[in-house]
Amino acid sequence: MAWQSLDIQRRSATTTPMPGARQGNEVAKLIDISQCIGCKACQVACMEWNDLRSAVGACTGVYDNPLDLDSNAWTVMRFTEMENNGRLEWLIRKDGCMHCQDPGCLKACPAPGAIVQYTNGIVEFHQEHCIGCGYCVTGCPFNIPRLSEQDHKAYKCSLCSDRVAVGQSPACVKTCPTGALHFGSKEAMKDHADHRIADLKSRGFQNAGLYDPPGVGGTHVMYVLQHADHPDWYAGLPQDPKISPWVGIWKGLAKPLAIGTMAAISLASLFHYIIKGPNAISKETEKEVEDETRS
């Protein structure tokens, strides 16, 4: 919220251009999965900085805790045990909003200004404008937004936009003890990822690579994956995420088509009346009916 209207480059349910005088530098968070030990310090930091507490859950026999994202848990570690060429690999993915360059949530949102994207690429929900319809959930290719059971508003990671606005890194990045999380300009993060990928390849991970999916215009949260050819191994990270074509039709073609049809029918009716005049009972019919009734 510390950002100014000058920094907004996209706004939900808004059809006119955003202020474009100031261009921002794109930022990104890089999550190096190969360096994550699953300590969940980032989850704690997220809760602390944003002052959020999920209800205490139950142990379900896996390390995932809480089990899923919710309105108070904007990031969760997802643990996957993989046996790959006779070796056990523990793939631990920090899940949360990917801050898509082309955000499906924002495209789907019907409430003006409830979702904005800043010039630096951060996608933020403004809950005071949220009407609780859940269309952001429908639009998101990553299954991230969560509707609160209490207030029915949608919540997700803000990439600590308040911290970023004053030159700080997100709370999760600040606290990560192993250096698995990095934050900076998107270019710098890609450069750093290149070094990490080269290192992984030299250690036998031939398919190591960067996850910055082009289907959503790239993301402002990127992963370094040991197995970039199999993102689905990482607790179902989508192979080629993009905004669903149904959402595209619903939020694209359907709008002008429906409004055009309704306008055309209204106008056609009006002009039909003007051109053809009312369909009134003819004098003859009235007279015939009178005669018939009397006889």
Next chain:
Amino acid sequence: MRRDPNDLDRYTAGERVIHWTVGISFILAGLSGLVLFHPAFWPFTLLFGSSTWTRILHPYFGMLMALAFLLMTVWFWRLNRMSRVDWQWLGRIGEMVNGDDQNMPEQGKYNGGQKLLFWLLLIGTLLLLFSGIALWRAWFHFPVDQVRFAAVVHAAVAAVMIGLIMVHVYASIWVKGTIRAMWYGTVTRAWARQHHRAWYRQITGLGNGQTR
């Protein structure tokens, strides 16, 4: 209250009440639904208390409409069975629209257009009901793929329904002497003879002579 002892009864009070219940709930569901469809209709949120109230209320308006329409279906479906004459009437609808309705095939209580509209609105109401339930996150949780598909169905069917209702309303304005049937239930004999000759003959036993 009867305006003229010769007027014909067309709708009972109960039929009028169920029709207006459908009509009012359709208008409320339509106005609130348009808000959720396109920001151009955002000002309609003022009618419902707030934007969040609009979102909360819209599905309830829709449920009321579906319920009332299904009740109306039970009431009216027999009168809306399509016959060969109805399809002939529809085939010549161009003449009707052109304002030249004297030679149209003779119609019973409802003409082919009214009957077709009835069935289209019934199909539309069912589609809106089922797709709307998938979108109603306050109570239901459907897989996201189904929700996405339902969103398109709901928007498309709603737009078609609004178009059909515009035609329905316009037809009642265009054909003079029609709206009073839904206000106080009666029509004039001349109206019935001109627009629903078979129905006119059936209930008066008159009207076997040639028009003109």
